[in-house]
Amino acid sequence: MEQPGAMRVDDIVTVIIRRLADQQRVVPEYIVRDAVEAALRQRAGDTEPVPAHVAEELITGFCTGVTAVEDDSATMPAVLSGDETGRLMTALGLAVHVAAFNLDRDRLHIAQILNGAAAAMVALGAASRAAHADGTSAVLLSPATLRTARTTVVGVLQGLRDRGWQARHLDQAGTTALFGGVLDMLGAVPPT
Template sequence: MDRPGAMKVGDVVAEIVRRLGEQQRVVPEYIVRDAVEAALSRRFPGATPAPSVVLPGEIAGELIEGFCAGATTSEDDAATMPAVLSGDETGRLITALGLAVHVAAFNLDRDRLHVAQILNGAAAALVALGAAERAAHADGTSAVLLSPATLRTVRTTVAGVLQGTESRGWQARHLDQDATSALFTGVLAMLGAVP
């Protein structure tokens, strides 16, 4: 891949969003902007990475390649059988995702990038779960078929909230901490047994 020349931070963000879009990965621009700014702040402590700041081509290229590289590698889910979940298991996933959205939204001002990733993952997983539940209902069965990609999204989302509450200083004092952790841990354990 050719390295770009000097680019403004805002242009780097736009290029990352464009490339992710080409790979069928829709990521809100503010998430990419926050992530780029965080990466630049770690690399250049004390600097303010405004959108108009011009970055050398080497740094711009590293950022673009770094943020887009993982999106090009996808697991082959076509060869993997979908997981079969009962109505109870599906309900537990939906409950965990709903609680994940609640906890994440409650901490939006504390950890915006991490929260946005969790909200995005939860939304995608809830849509997939709803569609799978409707398909099961239409077939007259209680067996809900979920793709490995959906299970990975649920796993990542739930683990992200658990990490937020346990090690990122997220507030969830208004909830029963033990019950919340037990729900998330139980869902992660359940998903560990599913392909």
């Protein structure tokens, strides 16, 4: 007998994807499904339909930490020099590199890192082209792009420090120093 309010895995995945999208986070469906199914297996095996209280815990858990969309209309863009732009681009590229070597771990976290790095690199590239077209080396970045870059770099550092991600092929101290330096640099940018 099905419990009142029980949900199918497909429905839970749909709700999580919608809530993440409402917060400007795009995660592939298969990543969310894998994470939900893994969480259910750890809890009680493959139980479907999922009891309402368990479904709500999963949805809340996967969407926790997702902040509300901030209004940036009154915030000035940050101005980065050519050197700072290069350092940020290097950190984002290294974030993708580290994430790619850890695809077999934390697929939801990896997807968020890859998505964030891609979005920040696209915005950074567009801003660099605009600066070049204007004949200046000052690259203007929106507060949203800075938040995305910070979140991406912090996510990789968390993966390396707290989630057991592998980066043996890299100089661990140098990689951590690069990410830390970029975070310091982004922290020096006007707050968002």
